[in-house]
Amino acid sequence: MREAENHRLIGGTLCLDFANTLVGHGAVPRREYLMDYRDLVLWSRHVHVLTPVEANSLIREALRRPSKPIAVFKKAFILREMIYRIFSAVAHDTNPKQFDLNQLNAFRLESFYHSSIIQTKKRFLLQWTDPMALDRMLWPIVLSATELLTSAELNNVKQCAGEGCDWLFLDTSRNHLRRWCTMDECGNRAKMRRRYARVRNRPSH
Numbered sequence: 449m450r451e452a453e454n455h456r457l458i459g460g461t462l463c464l465d466f467a468n469t470l471v472g473h474g475a476v477p478r479r480e481y482l483m484d485y486r487d488l489v490l491w492s493r494h495v496h497v498l499t500p501v502e503a504n505s506l507i508r509e510a511l512r513r514p515s516k517p518i519a520v521f522k523k524a525f526i527l528r529e530m531i532y533r534i535f536s537a538v539a540h541d542t543n544p545k546q547f548d549l550n551q552l553n554a555f556r557l558e559s560f561y562h563s564s565i566i567q568t569k570k571r572f573l574l575q576w577t578d579p580m581a582l583d584r585m586l587w588p589i590v591l592s593a594t595e596l597l598t599s600a601e602l603n604n605v606k607q608c609a610g611e612g613c614d615w616l617f618l619d620t621s622r623n624h625l626r627r628w629c630t631m632d633e634c635g636n637r638a639k640m641r642r643r644y645a646r647v648r649n650r651p652s653h
Contacts, residue, residue, distance in 0.1 A: 451480075452487035453494050458629050460618030462592035464605070465495060467532040468615045468629075478612060485510055485517035485582075488524055492585035502579065509580055520583045527555060527586055531593050535616050538597075539607040556594050559587040610634025 452469070459465035469491060472478040482488055486507060493503040510517040530551045534544040562584070566575045576587055596602060601618060608615045608629035615629040628634040 450483075450487060450490055452482055452491035455481045455491060455494060456630070457495060458615065458617050460620060461596055461601075462495060462497070463531050463589055463596055464535060464616045464618065466528055466589050466592075467535065469528065470532075471613060471615065473529065473532045473536070473614050482521075482524070485521045488521060488585065497585050497588050505580065506582060506584070510582055513582070516582050520586075523583060524586060526551070527589065530555075531589070532614075532616070534593070534597065535605050536607055536614070538602060538605050539616060552590070552593060552597070555586070555590045559590040562587055608634050 455465075455469060457465045459468055467473075469481040470479070482491060489498065489503050489506050489510075492498040493500060498506070530548050534548050534552065537544040562577050562581065563574050564577055566573050574591075576584060578584060596605070604619045604624065606617055606619045606626065608617070609627040610629065610633070613629055613634050617626070617629055619626040
């Protein structure tokens with residue numbers, strides 16, 4: 449099983465989980481979960497953006513058009529880093545750069561071009577068209593980023609305070625005091641560092 453299929457989903461929403469497929473944005477990457485287009489498809493299946501049948505169809509289609517998935521993979525990286533920069537800025541109470549907002553708008557317009565509203569027996573749904581488009585997994589991610597940026601939940605976007613960790617998440621805790629991406633990883637490491645510092649600084653008798 450590849451790293452993309454084991455990616456821990458702690459973001460609380462699709463776009464933040466996508467941003468978290470890299471540890472170490474803007475610096476020396478510490479861990480990359482997406483190494484190629486196949487990983488992008490497998491991750492999309494992992495988060496239920498694609499069904500197993502859809503994922504297999506896209507992988508077969510990618511083999512038929514080897515230059516296209518390379519371009520889509522580069523496009524996915526542009527989207528991921530833009531999403532990271534926007535919501536990292538939000539998490540630190542600063543304004544996202546206008547360039548990134550312009551990029552998101554461009555992605556948003558493209559995504560909505562590939563969507564339509566359909567009616568079912570009980571409700572209306574947004575349906576994605578062009579099922580064989582190799583970049584179709586990016587459209588729901590763009591929609592997720594758009595919805596989060598324009599929702600009241602934006603105030604709950606935080607960034608992990610763990611050393612070397614830059615993962616983003618929605619803080620849905622009761623008091624909104626969550627600091628770590630996960631308590632069992634970054635939280636426990638921080639506790640261990642504090643404990644070690646106390647022992648080291650304890651005066652000797």
